Amino acid sequence: MKGCRENSGVDRYGVGFSVFSGALLGVATTALVSWLAWVCLVPFLLAVRNAKKPVAQVCWAGLAYGLVMSFWVAGAALRYTGDRWCVALLCHGVAVGIMAAKAVILLMLFVPVRRKPVGVQLLFWPPAATLAEMGMYHLLEGFPWFQYPVGFSQATNLYVSQLAAVGGIFLLSFAVLVLNLVCARAMKRRSAAWAVLFVVLLALLHGGGALAVRQVEGLRMDGFRVALANDNSSFTLRWTRERVDEYAQRLLGLAASIKGKGQCLTIWNEGVVPWAYRPDDDLILAILKATNTSADTLHLIGMTTAAMGHTFNSAYLFTGKGQVMGRYDKQNLLKGIEMPASGMKLPFFEASPFEEPAEANRGILAAGRARIGVLICNESSTNRVAASFARSPYDFLVVLANNNWFTGTPLIRHHFYFNRLLAIRNRKDLVVNNNLGVSGHISASGIIVQRRESKEPFVSYCTVKKIVNHGDT
Structure with missing residues (x-):
């Protein structure tokens, strides 16, 4: 009975962390807070590792993300349709559902490797999630209010966003996911080495971006x-x-x-x-x-x-x-x-x-x-x-x-x-x-x-x- 109570407590704690991560990802994307995107998924990555019900945690995170990303939809739909509330509420519900589903797909891909070594996680999750984002992005073409890759959060960061010249917005998504994994590893292990790696990656992104900006401006x-x-x-x-x-x-x-x-x-x-x-x-x-x-x-x-x-x-x-x-x-x-x-x-x-x-x-x-x-x-x-x-x-x-x-x-x-x-x-x-x-x-x-x-x-x-x-x- 004691073990059951402990597991139940972990699940409740994990759900809170997952909701928090989903909301932070929504804030980082909609408010374009580049630094927040580097760490917003860390609570989810830490909590889901030993979760008894990881799928539920993923769904809660997705719902939180969908609600944050779609808070504006009903008002815009009202203006567009001439104050037709039924249509506006329908649009809002559809928007929340689509944005939540996108986040669920992204985070669900981490579940199979959540207990694997970090090397396996790095080799699998960022590439798989980035490919999934590419597929969803093209599937939703014509609906720009749904086309928000994780990498869009970096658009206000001049230097990090230089990666877009090499691999478009999806390379930015890949970089954000890698940074979150490295940061989560540093926090879980309380490892100075992983913390240093996190800082080094950021330094390389910003330093390389600054050099690229200087080169392009010269041309x-x-x-x-x-x-x-x-x-x-x-x-x-x-x-x-x-x-x-x-x-x-x-x-x-x-x-x-x-x-x-x-x-x-x-x-x-x-x-x-x-x-x-x-x-x-x-x-x-x-x-x-x-x-x-x-x-x-x-x-x-x-x-x-x-x-x-x-x-x-x-x-x-x-x-x-x-x-x-x-x-x-x-x-x-x-x-x-x-x-x-x-x-x-x-x-x-x-x-x-x-x-x-x-x-x-x-x-x-x-x-x-x-x-x-x-x-x-x-x-x-x-x-x-x-x-x-x-x-x-x-x-x-x-x-x-x-x-x-x-x-x-x-x-x-x-x-x-x-x-x-x-x-x-x-x-x-x-x-x-x-x-x-x-x-x-x-x-x-x-x-x-x-x-x-x-x-x-x-x-x-x-x-x-x-x-x-x-x-x-």
């Missing part, structure tokens, strides 16, 4: 001047028919504030013109005419395309006189919002679903002497689209986005740091213009050159550069 040359024109309009202004004149005046006022400062390109945000392109569109022509820039300045403007029964989420490249020089159509659509998921789509006024484009409008756009890779909104949260641009040389990445629906949620900040990892992964300067989100300029090394978050219209200017290898000069 950035040949600047292109770019302007960001951000209207920062709420959805009630942008998509309310009765307020179309008010919205048009807001855009014209913003256009008039754009000055000619040598920029070759003015970038607007996603869907800034809230209807489909027409060659005789008076608003487009009025916006271009209102700007105080030279006729050579190009404008990249987000709007939709409706052609032959098809609808695309697009970015149009205009000359100062309104001539279309190119168009990019969004490839990675939001499932359940921009396109149906399993036949279902969240209600969004009367908008029709978008479609994925054919090959014609998926490539690089030539903006004067600059060649740009254009991404729209959530396409910057994965590397699939950006990687496709590598087939031909280009100079920098441009992201047009709209975070209107996620105001007041962590996704505003997350989106910007996904952009940072994308810039590092592709070693390209990246410029993002995000309606009611975080806009700015990130260098190819990941250094945040410019960052701006506002609820008012603004125009900002930056000089983006491209990587020039010594053999190219």
Whole structure:
């Protein structure tokens, strides 16, 4: 009986540790606390080793993680669906379930080796969990609010995040899991040697990252001047028919504030013109005419395309006189919002679903002497689209986005740091213009050159550069 009571006490203690670990992992990821991610799983790793019911502990940890990661979903769904509580609560429940399941899969892979030597654990768990994350990441493509690898927690750490240039966000996940195992070993054995190894690994990650940043910054040359024109309009202004004149005046006022400062390109945000392109569109022509820039300045403007029964989420490249020089159509659509998921789509006024484009409008756009890779909104949260641009040389990445629906949620900040990892992964300067989100300029090394978050219209200017290898000069 005494042994049973002791085991029961260990189980209760272990459940608490597991819940604590799951919650810490959620905090480290959603708040982007890089150092917390290095140790957040240590309580779970210590408690589950001798657990009588390890699967239960894994499930409790997963639930805690899911609740922390999804706390914002109901509020965002309410805004998107027009205060439909039933839909919002359903979305919240689904989000908690999916995020919890992801954590359960990740932690469950440790259970078979929990009593094995630490060498076996290091050889099995980090690689297996990283592969599982890769599979879940691709399975959930089109649902960016569920695509959170453990490695995303390192996006605010400039030096550690340099690993993304080698193996993407998943190599960051691998590093985080290894650090947690090493730290757990040091604490369990109270071993100075393992503690030293933990510190050495961190020193190597930070030192190597610092060297990589310095090297990349030394290769950035040949600047292109770019302007960001951000209207920062709420959805009630942008998509309310009765307020179309008010919205048009807001855009014209913003256009008039754009000055000619040598920029070759003015970038607007996603869907800034809230209807489909027409060659005789008076608003487009009025916006271009209102700007105080030279006729050579190009404008990249987000709007939709409706052609032959098809609808695309697009970015149009205009000359100062309104001539279309190119168009990019969004490839990675939001499932359940921009396109149906399993036949279902969240209600969004009367908008029709978008479609994925054919090959014609998926490539690089030539903006004067600059060649740009254009991404729209959530396409910057994965590397699939950006990687496709590598087939031909280009100079920098441009992201047009709209975070209107996620105001007041962590996704505003997350989106910007996904952009940072994308810039590092592709070693390209990246410029993002995000309606009611975080806009700015990130260098190819990941250094945040410019960052701006506002609820008012603004125009900002930056000089983006491209990587020039010594053999190219």
